[in-house]
Amino acid sequence: MFLRMKHVATPAEVSSSAPAAPLAAWGFLLFPGFPMACLTSAIEPLRAANEITGRPEFAWTLLGEAPGPVRSSASVRFDTDATLAEAAGLDALVCLSPPDARFLDPRRSEAALRLLARRGVTLGGFSGGVFPLMRAQALGRHTPSVHWCYEGAWAGEFPDRGTSRNAIQREHGRITVSGAGAVFDLMLRVIEERLGRALMTEVACWFQHPFVRDETALQARPVARAGGTEAMLPPPVREAVRLFGLHIEDPLAIAQVAAQVRLSERTLERAFRAATGETPLRYYRRLRLERGRQRVLYSTDTVTEIARSVGYSTSTDFARHYQEAFGVHPADERRRLAGLRGLAGAVPPDQQG
Structure with a gap:
C-alpha cells in the first residue's frame, strides 16, 4: 500500500504570498519502520492551520536517505519528495524511525545532519528517531525525551547520556518527543506560537483534542x-x-x-x-x-x-x-x-x- 502525503508548498512557492514572519518549513526524514502515527500527528495539525487561515502558513516535505518510498511500521509505504542531501529551505528537520534504525551511508548522512544544524536548522527526533540523531552526534547539549518503552535500549547504547521524563523536550536548538500524542501537542504549540491561541484552539477542536499538554508534562507510563x-x-x-x-x-x-x-x-x-x-x-x-x-x-x-x-x-x-x-x-x-x-x-x- 502506498500513500503520498504531499507537502502543501515549498518555501519558494510560498514566498510571494506569505506574511512577513518566516515560514515554518518542516522536513521529516523517514527511516524504514518509522512510526506512521508520529508523521500524521505532525502534519495534520499544520494542514488544518493552513486550511483554516486560507494561507500556506506551514510547509512540509518528506525526506529519505535515498530516493524512493519508505515503509512505515504499519507496512504502509510513503513516497518521499527529496533525499536528505537535497534538503533545503527548512526551519526544522525531524528524524522518524524505530530505535534500531541505521543510515545506509552513515558518514555522509550524519555529516549532512550536522551541517544543517550549523546552518541554523532545528533538529529533532520523534519516538525512536532520537536514536539516529544521537548516533550522528547531532543532539548537542540537548537532554532528550526518550519513550519509556525504549529506555532500556537507550541506556544500553548510551549509558552516559541522561534523558528527560518529559513527553516533549525543546532546548538548545533541538526537539525530541516521546510519542505520537505528544507530537500532536507539540504541533499545536507551534501553531499557537505562530498564529495565536484562538487559531490553535480551533485546530485542536477540529480533531476533538480537548487537552493540550504543556512542555513540562511527564510521559504517561x-x-x-x-x-x-x-x-x-x-x-x-x-x-x-x-x-x-x-x-x-x-x-x-x-x-x-x-x-x-x-x-x-x-x-x-x-x-x-x-x-x-x-x-x-x-x-x-x-x-x-x-x-x-x-x-x-x-x-x-x-x-x-x-x-x-x-x-x-x-x-x-x-x-x-x-x-x-x-x-x-x-x-x-x-x-x-x-x-x-x-x-x-x-x-x-x-x-x-
Missing part, C-alpha cells in the same frame, strides 16, 4: 496489570517504583526500598497489593524484565549482556523468568520481531542468543 498509570499510584508506591527504576542493574532489597519510603516492609507490601495487585518483589522483577525486553527488541546486545544489565547473574535465570512473563524465550522473540519488521539482518544471527 502504564502500571503493569493495574489498568492505570504511574501518576495515579499512591505517593509511597510511586516513590518505590521510582527507586526500582533507578536500580535496574543493581537491584535493591525490598527492605531497603521500604526504609527509603518510610514504611515497614509489610505496609509497603499491602500498599503495592492494593495499588497494583502484585507484591513489591514481583512488580520489581517485572519492571526489570520489561527493561530487558526493550533491549531484546531494540538492541543487538546478546541475551547474556542483557541479563546482566537488568540485575541477573546468569542468562539462564533471565531467560526462564522472561519466558514465564512473556511466553517466549528472548532469542525467539527477537527473531520473530525481526521477521515482522521485514528488516532482514537487523540483528545478526550470531547475536541472537
Whole structure:
C-alpha cells in the first residue's frame, strides 16, 4: 500500500504570498519502520492551520536517505519528495524511525545532519528517531525525551547520556518527543506560537483534542496489570517504583526500598497489593524484565549482556523468568520481531542468543 502525503508548498512557492514572519518549513526524514502515527500527528495539525487561515502558513516535505518510498511500521509505504542531501529551505528537520534504525551511508548522512544544524536548522527526533540523531552526534547539549518503552535500549547504547521524563523536550536548538500524542501537542504549540491561541484552539477542536499538554508534562507510563498509570499510584508506591527504576542493574532489597519510603516492609507490601495487585518483589522483577525486553527488541546486545544489565547473574535465570512473563524465550522473540519488521539482518544471527 502506498500513500503520498504531499507537502502543501515549498518555501519558494510560498514566498510571494506569505506574511512577513518566516515560514515554518518542516522536513521529516523517514527511516524504514518509522512510526506512521508520529508523521500524521505532525502534519495534520499544520494542514488544518493552513486550511483554516486560507494561507500556506506551514510547509512540509518528506525526506529519505535515498530516493524512493519508505515503509512505515504499519507496512504502509510513503513516497518521499527529496533525499536528505537535497534538503533545503527548512526551519526544522525531524528524524522518524524505530530505535534500531541505521543510515545506509552513515558518514555522509550524519555529516549532512550536522551541517544543517550549523546552518541554523532545528533538529529533532520523534519516538525512536532520537536514536539516529544521537548516533550522528547531532543532539548537542540537548537532554532528550526518550519513550519509556525504549529506555532500556537507550541506556544500553548510551549509558552516559541522561534523558528527560518529559513527553516533549525543546532546548538548545533541538526537539525530541516521546510519542505520537505528544507530537500532536507539540504541533499545536507551534501553531499557537505562530498564529495565536484562538487559531490553535480551533485546530485542536477540529480533531476533538480537548487537552493540550504543556512542555513540562511527564510521559504517561502504564502500571503493569493495574489498568492505570504511574501518576495515579499512591505517593509511597510511586516513590518505590521510582527507586526500582533507578536500580535496574543493581537491584535493591525490598527492605531497603521500604526504609527509603518510610514504611515497614509489610505496609509497603499491602500498599503495592492494593495499588497494583502484585507484591513489591514481583512488580520489581517485572519492571526489570520489561527493561530487558526493550533491549531484546531494540538492541543487538546478546541475551547474556542483557541479563546482566537488568540485575541477573546468569542468562539462564533471565531467560526462564522472561519466558514465564512473556511466553517466549528472548532469542525467539527477537527473531520473530525481526521477521515482522521485514528488516532482514537487523540483528545478526550470531547475536541472537
